[in-house]
Amino acid sequence: MRERETGEAPSGREGADPRETGRRIRARRRTLGLDQKALAARIGISPAYLSLIENGRRKAPKALLERLAAALDMAPAQLLGVRTGADWAEVLATLAARHRPADPxxxxxxxxxxxxxxxxxxxRLVIEQGREIEALEARLAILADRLSGDPYLADTLHALLSSVTAVQASADILARTPELAPAEIERFRFNLSVEARRTADRARALLEHFDRSRLDRPLEATTPREEVMVLLARHDHHFPAIEAAGNASSAAARAAAREVAGALGAELSAEARPLLHAALELLAEDAAALPLSGLAAALEAVGLDPAVLCARLDVAPARLFRRLVALGAKEGDGPMRELGLVAFDRAGVVLWRHQGEGLTLPRLRAACALWPVFRARADEIGHHRLLTDRGTPIEAWTAVEIRRGAEGVARRISWQLVRQIRHDAGHGGGSAAGRQLVVGASCRLCRRASCPERREPAFFAPPVPESASGAPD
Amino acid sequence: MGEEDRHRQERAENGTGRGEPARLCLVEDEMAIAEAISFLFEREGWQVEVVTDGAAAINAVRRVRPDIVILDLMLPGRSGYDILRDIKADPTLAGTQVLMLTARGQERDRERAAALGVDRFMTKPFSNLELVGTVRMMLEGAGEETEG
Structure with a gap:
């Protein structure tokens, strides 16, 4: 089917994006186990040039693209993202599986x-509409968060206006009241100087916030933690330097993490930098404790069964979850790529988020209360089959990680690994679908008509009432 | 000295019609703002009780029974909306007006405050003259129809 190209099938032009092409080249190269140097040598270009192409910063000329495709054992059209009829059928099937209506x-x-x-x-119409809906919903989720859940913006603005008010009121009194007593002059001068400094600090913080918003992440990063999550996502949660150092020793991995944090931290706010460092250090410890090669071998032997994998590899569940996701990122387009990972503290605030393909995970907070992660136990890995509010079957594994905080205080962090159950694979177990727990990302985005845990109405009117239990809300 | 006092007394009585100084209660957690506002009000001869904690506000209001409560919205302990609701629900405080003073001046906040029966709504930052003028107007217009 690779030879049978029907480039005119739904929207063949999308391959024009060099970033997409670069991503495909990188994924295919990694699948074949080639490093940049080896592939570059085969096609007669420098590794630096290949890197630019893979990062989408250069568009490969036609002749070079043909050499690349040959070296990667693909059709040039495939590298450009021109798909075959069979590819399109798969896209359609995936879309259909994701948005399965409740009724026949x-x-x-x-x-x-x-x-x-x-x-x-x-x-083509179905595919384009499906994509458009997904893109709009993703944007809506971000905007909803931004409006209702950007505590940083609201608090900073409020604090700024308060200190401006204090400055203005104090200055006005000093300027317009000739009969002020010395003690009063002293008091209002003191207030003026303190509040002027606070105004400056807060204005600077607010400017930094807007400056960051002007960069390439206009909507996503609203809090320091979000900044870190967005940055990690942009790097696909994959840092080759840390992985390589992890193969040597834990100390080397941590040193690499420090270095990467130093290099990448420059684009973050000052508050976000220590969080980035901590996150990368965690990834470094993971990398040293469980190299991806060992994980891949174990995975091949026993399949995706976290409980068995933990026992076999002698690692804690949360670490295994993070490494599985890292493996997916390294593989580029393997099945582990579909894994999503999210972590919450005891108050339900999202601490970690890795968006798996085709999944909607909550962003800042206010996650769906029905998620099994909130019932996770410290002594075992939970495994649950669920339905999303769109009718997509998913499975989730949960685990609790106890981490020592700065003052030796134990932090209880609940992790949830999620993936979509593929239509064909989940078919057999579908008999109990009607009774399966239906979960959403968060109330504002959930289509579930009646839910005992609903905190606030959804943006969308629910499409169909639930047929499963029929229990009135 | 005596003249100044008499002048203040005149200003203070202005509009209250009771022959005694107006009583105000200022609920504001930012000390620098509270100090400035209470200075301005006291200069007008008005008595000011300052409360910095939202949770303590309603008790203070019930004790002082002020002519006007100047109420911040974002407070520790209890939000300005809740305090406003308590004031408006208390029949013994029927004569107490509420001036909401907040850095949150969005339409949504105004509408919510209006729905809860706020008498006036001002946003921060304000000018001192404007604030004093508004309070004076509220005192003068007490009992009359106010143009929210």
Whole structure:
């Protein structure tokens, strides 16, 4: 099917994005176990140039693209993202699985290929609409957070206005009241100088906040922790330097983490930098304790069964979860790539978020209260099969990690590893679907019609009432 | 000295019609703002009780029974909205007006305060003259229709 290219099928132009092309080249190269140096040598360019292409900063000319494709055993069109009919059918099937309506008739996923072949126009419409909806929903989630949950912006602005008010009121009294007693003059001068300094500090903090917002992450990063999560996501949670050092020793990995944190921290706010350092140090300790090669071998032997893997590799569940996600990032396009990971503290605030493909995980806070992560136990890995509010079957593993904080205080952090259950794989276990727990990301985005845990209404009107239990809310 | 006092007394009685100084209660947690406002009010001859904690506010208001409560919105302990609701729900405080003074001047905040029966709404930063003028107007207009 690689030879049969139907470039005109749904939206063949999307391959024009050099970043997408670069990502495909990198993923394929990693799958083949080649490093940049080796691939660059094969096609006769410098590793630095290859790196620019992989990062989407240079567009490979046609002749070079052909050499690249040959070295990677792919059709050039595939590198550009021009897909075959079979590829499009798969895209359609994935979309359909993600948005399965509650009531029949359901999409005939098995006939996706026929739909693409016979009605390419309709197929294209469905795909483009599906993507548009997903993009809009992602944006909505960010905006909703920003409006209702940007505590930093609200607090800083409020504090700034308060200190401006104090400055203005004190200065006005000093300027307009000739009969002030010396003690009063002293008091208002003191207030004026303290509040003027606070005004300056707060204005600077606010400017920094807006400055950061002007960069390439206009909406996402609203708190220092979010900044770190956005940065980690941009690097795909994968830091080759830390991984390489982790193979040597824990100390080397931590040194590498410090170095990476120093280099990347420059683009973050001052408050976010220590958080980045801590996050990378955690990843470094993970890398030293469980090299990805060992994990990949164990995974191949026993499959994705976290409880068995923990016992076999002698690691704590939370660490295993993080390493599985790291493996997915390293593989580029393997099955582990679909894993999502999210962590909460005891108050339900999101501490860690790795968005798996096709999943919606909560952002700042106010996660769905029904998630099994909130019932996670310290002594065992929980495993749950769930349905999302869109009807997508997912499975989740939960574990609790106790970490020593700065003053030796134990922090209890609950981790949840999530992935979508593929339509064909989950088919057999679908008999109990009607009784499965339905979870969302957060109330504002949840389509579930009636839910005992609903805190606030959704943006969207719920599409269909739940047929499962019929229990009135 | 005596003249100044008489002048203050005149100003203070202005509008209250009781022959005694107006009583105000200022609920504000920012000390620098509270000091400035109470200085301005005392200069007008008004009696000012300052409360810096939201939780203690309603008891102070019930004790002082002020003509006007100048109420901040974002307070530790209890929000300005809750205090406003308590004041408006208490029949013994029927004669007490509320001036909400806040850095949160969004339409949503105004609407919410209006729905809870706020008498006046001012945003920070304010000018001293404007604040004193508004309070004087509220005192003068007490019992009359106010144009929220």
């Amino acid at each position: 008739p359901r999409p005939e996923i098995a006939h996706a290929e026929r739909l693409v072949a016979e009605y390419p126009g309709w197929a």
